[in-house]
Amino acid sequence: MTVDASPPPFSKPYWLQQLRRSSLVILVAGISLATLVLMHDLKLSSAVLVFFCIAGVAMVPLQMQANMPARGAGGGEQITEGMAVRAVIAAMPEPTVLLDRVGRVLHLNAQAAQIAPALRHRELALFALRSPEIIAALRDAIATREPQRATYVERVPVERWMELAVTPLQVPTEFGGIDNCFLMTFRDQTPLRRAEEMRADFVANASHELRTPLAALSGFIDTLQGPARDDPKARERFLGIMHAQATRMARLIDDLLSLSRVELSAHVRPEARVDLVAILRQVVDGLEVLAGERGVVIETQLPEGPVFISGDTEELLRVFENLIENGLKYGASGGRVTVSLTQVSPDEGTPEVRVAVRDYGPGIAPEHLPRLTERFYRTDVGDSRAQGGTGLGLSLAKHIVSRHGGRLLIESVFGKGATFTVCFPPFKSRTDT
Numbered sequence: 001m002t003v004d005a006s007p008p009p010f011s012k013p014y015w016l017q018q019l020r021r022s023s024l025v026i027l028v029a030g031i032s033l034a035t036l037v038l039m040h041d042l043k044l045s046s047a048v049l050v051f052f053c054i055a056g057v058a059m060v061p062l063q064m065q066a067n068m069p070a071r072g073a074g075g076g077e078q079i080t081e082g083m084a085v086r087a088v089i090a091a092m093p094e095p096t097v098l099l100d101r102v103g104r105v106l107h108l109n110a111q112a113a114q115i116a117p118a119l120r121h122r123e124l125a126l127f128a129l130r131s132p133e134i135i136a137a138l139r140d141a142i143a144t145r146e147p148q149r150a151t152y153v154e155r156v157p158v159e160r161w162m163e164l165a166v167t168p169l170q171v172p173t174e175f176g177g178i179d180n181c182f183l184m185t186f187r188d189q190t191p192l193r194r195a196e197e198m199r200a201d202f203v204a205n206a207s208h209e210l211r212t213p214l215a216a217l218s219g220f221i222d223t224l225q226g227p228a229r230d231d232p233k234a235r236e237r238f239l240g241i242m243h244a245q246a247t248r249m250a251r252l253i254d255d256l257l258s259l260s261r262v263e264l265s266a267h268v269r270p271e272a273r274v275d276l277v278a279i280l281r282q283v284v285d286g287l288e289v290l291a292g293e294r295g296v297v298i299e300t301q302l303p304e305g306p307v308f309i310s311g312d313t314e315e316l317l318r319v320f321e322n323l324i325e326n327g328l329k330y331g332a333s334g335g336r337v338t339v340s341l342t343q344v345s346p347d348e349g350t351p352e353v354r355v356a357v358r359d360y361g362p363g364i365a366p367e368h369l370p371r372l373t374e375r376f377y378r379t380d381v382g383d384s385r386a387q388g389g390t391g392l393g394l395s396l397a398k399h400i401v402s403r404h405g406g407r408l409l410i411e412s413v414f415g416k417g418a419t420f421t422v423c424f425p426p427f428k429s430r431t432d433t
C-alpha cells in the first residue's frame, strides 16, 4: 500500500470479495448466454462477443484497485487520505499526528508542526523527533501495536512537561479495507505539574510553620515539668513565650482557613455596598494600641463622607489590617504610617477608588517585590516570625482584592519606605449595568 517494501495496499478480504463479485457476474452472464445459444435465440459468435464485453466490465474494479500502488507510490496517504480524517486531525485541540503502520507521517495538525517542526509529510517520524522517550514509545508501539505513553521535558524555549500517547488505530480505506495506523497526541502537562508543585510546597511550608511553634511549646512544657518546676520566675517567663507561640499558631491556622475560603469563592464578586471610609477608620482605631507600642503615628487622609464600593466588609477589614499592621511592624523606624483614599474620576482615566498605605521605614529591596504576595514569602523570615507574622498576609490581601475586581500595587524605594496601594472599581448597583 504505502511504498515499495510495504505490503499490498488493499486488504486481502476486500480483494477476495471483489474477485468473488466479478466471478459471479461472469458466471451468470456465461450461463445466460449459453442458454440463449442453446435455444437458438443468439448466434454463438455474438454470444462470445457479448460474454467478453461483460467479463471485461466485471474486471474493471479489480483492475482499478490493482493499479492503486502505482499512483500512491511514495505515501500511504492514497488510502487513508480521507478528507474527514484530515479534518479531524486538523481540528484536534492538541498537537496530533497520524502515522502509517511503519511510522511515516500521514497527517499532522498545526500544533504538532509547532512543537516538532522537523516532522515532514510522508517521512518517518522517528527521524524527526529528538526526545529519547518519544522515540522509545513510538518504536514500542510499532513493534507491539500496543498503546504507549511517555512523559518528557522540553527545555526550550521554556521548560514544559509534555505527555505523549501513541495509540494504534485502524483507519478504513477508500476501498473498504482497513489500514493500521498510529495516532500520536501530545498534551502539555505544565500547568498541572506547577499546580502539583505549588500544592506540595504549600503543604511543606504550612507544616513547617506549624511545627516551629509546636516544637517551642513542647520544649517549654518539658522545661516546666523538669528543671524549671520550682522556679516561679522562669515559669512566668516561659508561660509568656508559650502564650505568644500559641497565638502565632492560632493566627497561622486563621490565615490558612481564610485563604482557602477566599480561594473557594475567588470567582464570585461580592455585591454588597460597603463604605470604605468607615472600614478604614475602624481598622485605624483598632490598631492605635499597636501603633503606640511601636512608637508610630498613623495619619489618615480620608474624605469626610462615605465612599462606596461593592465588597465584603470582613474581607476588606482583613486586607487593611494586614497592610497597616505591616507598616507598623516593618516600617516602625519611620515613625509614621499614612493611610489615604483618593477617587479617580472618569476624566482622569479609569474611574477607581485607591487606598494607599505608606510607611517611611527601611522599604523593600527590588528583587523581593515581585514575590511578596507568594504564600510564606518573607524578605527576612526571622524578622517576620519575631513580629508574629505568618507570611500569608499579603497573599491573602491579593486574593481578596482580586475577588473584588481590584489590584494590589507595591512600590518601594529601598531605604525610603514602602507604599501598598489597593485599587477598586467604584460602586455600581445592578441597575447601573
Ligand code: ADP
Pocket (backbone or CB within 6 Å): 322, 326, 327, 330, 331, 359, 361, 362, 363, 364, 372, 377, 378, 379, 380, 384, 385, 388, 389, 390, 391, 392, 393, 394, 395, 418
Ligand atoms: P508577614 O505575616 O510575615 O507579615 P506578609 O505576607 O504580610 O507576611 O508580608 C510578607 C513579607 O513582606 C514580610 O515578612 C516582610 O518581609 C515584607 N513586608 C511586608 N510589608 C512590609 C513593609 N511595609 N515594609 C517592609 N517589608 C514589608
